[in-house]
Amino acid sequence: MTALQRILRPALWRLDDLLSRIFGPAWNPLYNLGALGFFFYWIVAISGIYIYIFFDTGVTEAYDSVAYMTEDQWYLAGVMRSLHRYASDALVVVMVLHLIREFAYDRYRGARWFSWLTAVPIILFVLASGITGYWLVWDQLAQYVAIATMEWLDWLPIFGEPIARNFLAPDALDDRFFTLLVFLHIAVPLLLLLALWIHLQRVSRPRVNPPRGLAAGSFAALLALSFAMPATSHAPADLAKVPTVLDLDWFYLGFHPLMDVWSRGTVWATAAVLMLTIAVMPWLPPFRRPEVARVDLDNCNGCARCAEDCPFNAISMERRSDGKPFDREAVVNSSLCVSCGICAGACPTATPFRRTGALVPGIELPHATLVSLRDALDRKADTGSQQVYLIACEHGARRETIGHPDLAVATVPCIGALPPSFIDYLLSRCGAAGVYLAGCPQGNCHFRLGNAWTEARLEGRRDPILRKRVPRERVCWGWFAPHQSSGLRRSVEAFLRDVRGLPPQEAPSVRQLSTRFDRSREEGGVGGP
Amino acid sequence: MTSALRYVGQAAVLVAFAGVVGFFSAAPSFRHFPEGQALLKVSFAHGGARRAECRKRTRRELAEMAANMRKEMDCPRGRVDLRLEVDLDGAPLYQATLPPTGLAGDGPSRVYERFVLPAGRHVLHLRLRDSRRNQGFDHVTQKVVELAAGQSVAVDFRVGEGFIVR
Ligand code: HEM
Numbered sequence: 024m025t026a027l028q029r030i031l032r033p034a035l036w037r038l039d040d041l042l043s044r045i046f047g048p049a050w051n052p053l054y055n056l057g058a059l060g061f062f063f064y065w066i067v068a069i070s071g072i073y074i075y076i077f078f079d080t081g082v083t084e085a086y087d088s089v090a091y092m093t094e095d096q097w098y099l100a101g102v103m104r105s106l107h108r109y110a111s112d113a114l115v116v117v118m119v120l121h122l123i124r125e126f127a128y129d130r131y132r133g134a135r136w137f138s139w140l141t142a143v144p145i146i147l148f149v150l151a152s153g154i155t156g157y158w159l160v161w162d163q164l165a166q167y168v169a170i171a172t173m174e175w176l177d178w179l180p181i182f183g184e185p186i187a188r189n190f191l192a193p194d195a196l197d198d199r200f201f202t203l204l205v206f207l208h209i210a211v212p213l214l215l216l217l218a219l220w221i222h223l224q225r226v227s228r229p230r231v232n233p234p235r236g237l238a239a240g241s242f243a244a245l246l247a248l249s250f251a252m253p254a255t256s257h258a259p260a261d262l263a264k265v266p267t268v269l270d271l272d273w274f275y276l277g278f279h280p281l282m283d284v285w286s287r288g289t290v291w292a293t294a295a296v297l298m299l300t301i302a303v304m305p306w307l308p309p310f311r312r313p314e315v316a317r318v319d320l321d322n323c324n325g326c327a328r329c330a331e332d333c334p335f336n337a338i339s340m341e342r343r344s345d346g347k348p349f350d351r352e353a354v355v356n357s358s359l360c361v362s363c364g365i366c367a368g369a370c371p372t373a374t375p376f377r378r379t380g381a382l383v384p385g386i387e388l389p390h391a392t393l394v395s396l397r398d399a400l401d402r403k404a405d406t407g408s409q410q411v412y413l414i415a416c417e418h419g420a421r422r423e424t425i426g427h428p429d430l431a432v433a434t435v436p437c438i439g440a441l442p443p444s445f446i447d448y449l450l451s452r453c454g455a456a457g458v459y460l461a462g463c464p465q466g467n468c469h470f471r472l473g474n475a476w477t478e479a480r481l482e483g484r485r486d487p488i489l490r491k492r493v494p495r496e497r498v499c500w501g502w503f504a505p506h507q508s509s510g511l512r513r514s515v516e517a518f519l520r521d522v523r524g525l526p527p528q529e530a531p532s533v534r535q536l537s538t539r540f541d542r543s544r545e546e547g548g549v550g551g552p
Numbered sequence: 553m554t555s556a557l558r559y560v561g562q563a564a565v566l567v568a569f570a571g572v573v574g575f576f577s578a579a580p581s582f583r584h585f586p587e588g589q590a591l592l593k594v595s596f597a598h599g600g601a602r603r604a605e606c607r608k609r610t611r612r613e614l615a616e617m618a619a620n621m622r623k624e625m626d627c628p629r630g631r632v633d634l635r636l637e638v639d640l641d642g643a644p645l646y647q648a649t650l651p652p653t654g655l656a657g658d659g660p661s662r663v664y665e666r667f668v669l670p671a672g673r674h675v676l677h678l679r680l681r682d683s684r685r686n687q688g689f690d691h692v693t694q695k696v697v698e699l700a701a702g703q704s705v706a707v708d709f710r711v712g713e714g715f716i717v718r
């Protein structure tokens with residue numbers, strides 16, 4: 024699995040980057056696949072309701088009612104029918120791309136297994152919705168699909184009488200059975216909606232609506248397609264004849280031809296193995312989960328900023344349990360926490376300026392504490408003032424900047440794990456000339472929201488904000504994917520030149536230096552990353 | 553990238569997306585059934601005879617049963633296997649022993665088989681055993697079917713009517 028990821032990832036980085044250049048990161052379709060999936064679902068739902076008004080659920084009338092839409096009312100019902108088909112196909116395309124991306128970027132293991140596993144029924148419901156939809160036209164394609172599907176289902180010993188017998192001869196199919204098929208095509212998409220809702224239970228603020236421009240663009244594309252290539256029917260179904268040559272919708276019916284080649288049992292086994300493989304992938308290979316975030320109640324004031332910023336709904340605010348005069352306290356649900364550290368970046372008590380007591384914030388990751396980060400930065404400050412710091416996310420570009428002679432580099436699990444006060448600290452206490460923050464490309468944070476929260480904090484749009492007194496010309500950030508480390512290096516070097524051109528930072532006063540050293544001694548100087 | 557180039561790029565991506573969606577929604581076409589052939593389906597669901605006759609319980613037996621279960625006749629629910637044989641133009645086409653369905657073996661036996669035949673005139677010999685006998689058949693019929701290319705015909709079985717071509 025990891026070998027496959029290693030092959031896919033570099034290709035995806037480049038594709039992501041290309042589309043970000045074309046669309047801008049916010050509109051990048053690859054960053055909005057789930058949202059586009061929802062958007063296409065809604066197009067399918069609305070167009071489906073419209074064409075259902077014209078649809079006749081009788082066996083003999085169904086075909087003519089569909090033909091009426093396509094031929095007589097082509098300008099509206101016909102277009103709706105085409106949109107209904109093409110948006111369904113587009114849904115499969117974005118679903119498959121979404122699956123590939125979540126897999127390749129390793130965003131489905133550890134605590135993230137839930138969204139993955141709950142997507143297995145989604146795949147089945149999507150396919151079942153499309154397959155049942157093709158029955159309703161009751162043309163030769165419908166006849167082929169219905170019979171092949173029923174013969175396949177009959178392999179399971181659950182039906183008293185083979186259900187394919189409903190299609191044995193022209194007089195075998197009655198309106199009641201046909202109405203049942205229509206009902207399935209309404210029920211399964213509703214189940215799909217329920218499954219989608221479950222799918223998103225563990226992500227906070229899921230992006231379910233694409234940005235307007237992207238929505239408009241993709242709708243326009245499907246609408247243009249509907250006019251250019253209106254959806255049509257095959258000849259009417261006739262159970263006295265065998266459908267011979269069929270124009271398949273390969274997005275939904277791509278598996279059906281296998282039934283002509285393999286036995287029903289083999290097709291069942293293949294489908295079962297495929298679905299089971301997908302289902303167990305989060306545990307193939309088992310993921311070594313890092314320690315989850317830990318709350319220190321003595322330092323938690325119940326402000327709920329961590330819960331607000333956690334991208335995985337892993338923090339809940341509960342009744343205070345320690346008698347302190349606050350209403351609530353943060354509680355981490357360890358089965359949901361992915362150890363990104365974004366909560367520590369949000370906590371107001373995570374400030375390196377503290378004079379009294381050790382630097383223990385209300386919440387942080389036990390294996391990437393803020394003390395260790397501050398000590399690592401302090402050690403780098405000792406090698407000379409006017410340092411330029413690069414604080415980089417583990418998941419973004421880094422390679423070409425590690426060991427750079429003019430940079431003091433530190434890494435964090437996610438750039439959102441860095442409290443903005445650290446920047447202030449480096450500039451005002453350590454005599455740094457500049458601080459550069461690096462993370463994953465915008466819209467593609469490994470932990471979903473880390474770079475977005477960072478940017479909002481630095482720009483003063485989200486608490487905790489970077490203090491006003493921090494000289495903005497000395498702070499810079501850049502978002503680069505792992506293959507773009509030369510881009511990061513160039514961007515950091517340009518920043519280096521800029522800050523070197525500024526008047527030297529005021530050297531830290533003796534008193535400030537001494538508090539820095541005293542404190543690190545008192546805390547026992549935990550090792551840096 | 554200049555903004556003009558970006559618009560061109562966006563349009564290109566969306567057109568490519570719509571193109572892929574449009575193309576694979578109805579192409580490439582697929583031949584499901586060979587030319588010049590016809591389809592014969594042999595399918596029915598039919599329950600064979602009970603495995604054994606009903607039997608009158610003795611007085612002793614009845615006395616030993618719980619009061620609410622006391623029934624004079626003891627009728628085993630299980631059904632016999634069916635034996636089906638189909639010959640096409642004098643040669644065996646299909647032969648099977650069809651067990652009853654259901655956990656207690658009391659449901660109908662079922663068969664659903666497809667045969668692809670060359671178009672033209674064919675003679676079918678159909679034999680079915682559905683009683684407790686061990687030899688011979690209870691229903692024996694000959695049917696002549698005239699199949700056009702691409703035609704689909706089904707041989708069904710109904711109690712009272714025997715084999716029928718639908
Ligand atoms: C039509 C089908 C689907 C739709 C509409 C959909 C939609 C979404 C949305 C909106 C999100 C939240 C994205 C975000 O805001 O970060 C999401 C997350 C996710 N989806 Fe899907 N999804 C679908 C199918 C699938 C499938 C088939 C899989 C894989 C088997 C999958 C795997 C995931 C995973 C693993 C996440 C969580 C990502 C994370 O932890 O950051 N989804 N999906």
Ligand code: SF4
Pocket residue numbers: 318322323324325326327328329330352353369370371372384385386
């Ligand atoms: S952000 Fe810090 S202080 Fe606020 S609730 Fe979370 S742990 Fe407590």
Ligand code: SF4
Pocket residue numbers: 315316332333334335336337338355359360361362363364365366367
């Ligand atoms: S580390 Fe913090 S922000 Fe990240 S998932 Fe865990 S609790 Fe949420």
